[in-house]
Every structure is written in structure tokens, then in C-alpha cells.
Amino acid sequence: MSSLPKLSSPSHLTVIINPASGKPYPILRTLNDVLTPAGIEWEVRLTHRPGDARALAQAAVQNGAQALAVYGGDGTVMEAASGLAALGSRLPLLILPGGTANVMSVELGLPTDPVLACQLLAQPETSALRAVDMIRYRDQFFWLRLGTGLEAQMVAGADRSLKDVLGVLAYGVSFMQALNTPLTARYRLTLDGEALESEGVACLIANSAHFGASGLSLAPHVDVSDGWLDVFVIRNSDLSSLWALATSMMTGESDYATLLRWTARTITLEADPPLTVQGDGELIGPTPLTVQIAPGAVNVIVPAPAN
Numbered sequence: 001m002s003s004l005p006k007l008s009s010p011s012h013l014t015v016i017i018n019p020a021s022g023k024p025y026p027i028l029r030t031l032n033d034v035l036t037p038a039g040i041e042w043e044v045r046l047t048h049r050p051g052d053a054r055a056l057a058q059a060a061v062q063n064g065a066q067a068l069a070v071y072g073g074d075g076t077v078m079e080a081a082s083g084l085a086a087l088g089s090r091l092p093l094l095i096l097p098g099g100t101a102n103v104m105s106v107e108l109g110l111p112t113d114p115v116l117a118c119q120l121l122a123q124p125e126t127s128a129l130r131a132v133d134m135i136r137y138r139d140q141f142f143w144l145r146l147g148t149g150l151e152a153q154m155v156a157g158a159d160r161s162l163k164d165v166l167g168v169l170a171y172g173v174s175f176m177q178a179l180n181t182p183l184t185a186r187y188r189l190t191l192d193g194e195a196l197e198s199e200g201v202a203c204l205i206a207n208s209a210h211f212g213a214s215g216l217s218l219a220p221h222v223d224v225s226d227g228w229l230d231v232f233v234i235r236n237s238d239l240s241s242l243w244a245l246a247t248s249m250m251t252g253e254s255d256y257a258t259l260l261r262w263t264a265r266t267i268t269l270e271a272d273p274p275l276t277v278q279g280d281g282e283l284i285g286p287t288p289l290t291v292q293i294a295p296g297a298v299n300v301i302v303p304a305p306a307n
Contacts, residue, residue: 004128007092007301010066013042013121016056016080018072020047021098027071030114038122042069047076050282057083060091067092067121067301071114073099074144078280082141085134085297092129094121094301103144107210107224108132108302120301128304131296132224135207137279137289141297142207143224148275148287149183149202150234186272187233191264198260200233205267205291219261227295231267233260265293 015031028044035042045056053070057080060068068091070080077095084091096114097105104110108130111117120127134141187203189196207229209222222230269277270288277284 004130004302004305006304007121007124007127007129009038009124010040010092010121012065013040013067013069013094014056014060014063014065015042015044015069015071015096016047016053016060016076017044017070018047018053018076018098021072021076022100023098025098025114027096027098027114030118034115034118034122040122047072050075051079053077053079054083054086056080058087061087061089065091067094069094069096069118069121071096071098073281074101074103075099075281077104078141078143081132081134081143081298081300085136085141085294086139090299092299092301094118101211103208103210104132104224107208108300110302120303126304127301129299130225130302132298132300133207133227134294134297135205135229135279135291136294137284137291140279140284141294142279143298144208144210144280145204145206146269146277146279146284146289146291147202147204148187148269148271148277149185149200183275185275188270188272189231189262190268191231191262192266196262198233198235200235200260202232202234203269203271204232204234205269206230206232207293219259225296227293228263228265229267229291229293231262231264235260267291 013035017027031042047053047056053076057068061084068080070077081093084093094117095105095110096117097110097112105112132143134143135146184199184201186197186199206218206222208224209218209230211217218232268288268290274286276286277289
């Protein structure tokens with residue numbers, strides 16, 4: 001990461017804000033205090049329903065914005081990033097973490113404090129641009145992962161009311177509930193033309209392996225800028241297997257007995273029986289589906305690497 005391109009300070013910024021994001025934070029005050037003294041003109045656009053962030057990001061490109069900032073959770077940020085990717089735009093994207101888990105912020109080592117995050121734009125000498133891959137499914141783009149089985153059950157169970165009360169712990173509660181009725185399936189995968197089968201309780205197609213807590217990752221050496229997708233099948237849901245998997249996530253070592261792993265650029269996923277698929281925290285439909293890697297689809301503003 002030592003050769004990441006530098007960021008040029010923009011004169012005009014569009015900020016997309018999700019007012020229903022998980023963190024009650026005075027983001028407008030922060031924007032004014034940090035950006036205005038730096039000579040950056042900024043305008044705010046609010047989301048009201050799913051899909052707004054994507055449309056607002058594309059409007060920002062068409063209206064000549066020089067950078068885009070998004071304050072919200074992973075879903076809001078993903079929508080905005082997908083809007084940029086769909087246009088093939090290289091507009092710099094600044095993530096202002098405001099959600100429950102903020103997984104991509106953890107993945108990229110971004111500041112959790114919105115003031116420090118804004119300073120990446122106001123003080124471009126401290127920042128750089130990183131080209132981040134995305135997962136393409138039809139005309140949609142995702143940048144964390146798609147999953148079936150346990151993960152889709154967990155996403156379906158962690159609704160907004162539960163997240164408002166418990167925050168990121170809502171996913172843990174929903175996961176424990178899903179363990180009561182795990183969906184074992186026979187997965188048929190076609191990875192860059194090579195077919196294989198495996199049985200398990202979950203299948204994940206991942207651009208990022210992080211789960212929103214620093215150091216907690218499904219597997220080591222998963223890189224959101226490497227031009228590859230990682231495919232995982234969790235084989236068992238018994239207590240000993242899940243304990244082994246949890247331990248491997250905390251230690252950074254692969255648990256090959258419980259977790260199978262492959263890499264590919266184009267993936268077709270079928271399941272018997274057919275299963276619902278979640279993408280970046282939203283239910284997107286049933287199997288089968290085919291996805292591809294969209295390499296370097298979005299330019300994200302990150303801290304400059306240490307010399």
C-alpha cells in the first residue's frame with residue numbers, strides 16, 4: 001500500500017447523510033467545523049428510503065461534485081459506492097462511519113471519529129486514494145459479501161428495532177437464534193468454470209472477511225483490493241465446530257475442518273434446497289445466482305500509509 005495515489009483537495013463536496021443511521025451524532029457541526037476552514041464548499045443530501053444513496057451519488061457525479069462523503073452505516077455507504085461503480089466514476093469517496101458495525105471502515109483502517117475522518121479530506125497530505133473492489137450481481141454492486149444459510153438468517157433476524165436497542169450485538173443475538181434452526185444445504189459452486197460441491201450450513205462470497213470488530217475476521221489474507229473474491233462454506237453448526245471457528249477468527253488462523261475456502265473471479269452459486277441470499281445486510285433474492293469481481297471499482301479516501 002506504500003504507492004497509493006495522493007488525494008487532491010476538492011473545492012466542492014457532496015455529503016450524503018442517512019438520518020436513520022445507528023449513531024446519534026451532530027455530523028453537520030463537524031462538517032462545518034472541519035471543512036469550512038479548509039475552504040471546501042459542501043452541500044448535504046438526505047436519504048429517506050432504500051436506493052436513495054445510490055441515486056444521490058450518481059446525481060453528485062452528474063452535477064460536477066469533486067468528492068463524495070457518506071455518513072451512515074454499511075448499507076448506506078455500499079449504496080453510494082454502488083452508484084459510483086455503476087457509472088464507472090473515479091470520484092473520491094469519503095466514509096464517515098455512522099452505522100452499527102461500519103465493517104468497511106474497519107477493513108480500511110479508517111478513523112471511527114467523524115472529526116478525524118473529515119480531516120482526511122480537509123488535510124489531503126494525510127490521506128491517499130485506495131481502489132476498492134466490489135462484487136457485481138446483475139446491475140447491483142456489493143462490497144462486503146453475499147451469503148446464504150446462517151448469515152442470511154442472521155441478517156433477517158437483526159431488524160432495525162433490534163439494532164437500535166443492542167447496536168452491533170444485535171447480530172450476535174440473531175446469530176444465536178439462527179443456530180436453533182440451521183439450514184443445511186448442498187452447495188453447487190462453479191468457480192471460474194470449475195464445478196464443485198460441498199454441504200454446509202452457510203456459503204459466503206466475500207470481498208471483505210471483516211465483521212465490524214477490530215481484528216475479528218472470518219479468515220486471514222482477504223484483501224478488498226486484490227481483484228479476487230473469496231468463497232467460504234461453513235460445514236457444521238455444532239457447538240464444538242462453531243467454537244473452533246470463533247477461535248480461528250480471533251487468532252487469525254484458518255480453521256480448515258469447519259471452514260472451506262476457494263478464490264475466483266466469477267462464481268455461480270446454486271443450493272439444494274434453494275436459499276435466500278443476503279448482500280451487505282440486505283436480502284436480495286434466492287439462489288441460484290452468478291457474480292463477478294469488479295476490480296478497483298471505487299476510489300476510497302484512506303489514511304496515507306506510514307513511511
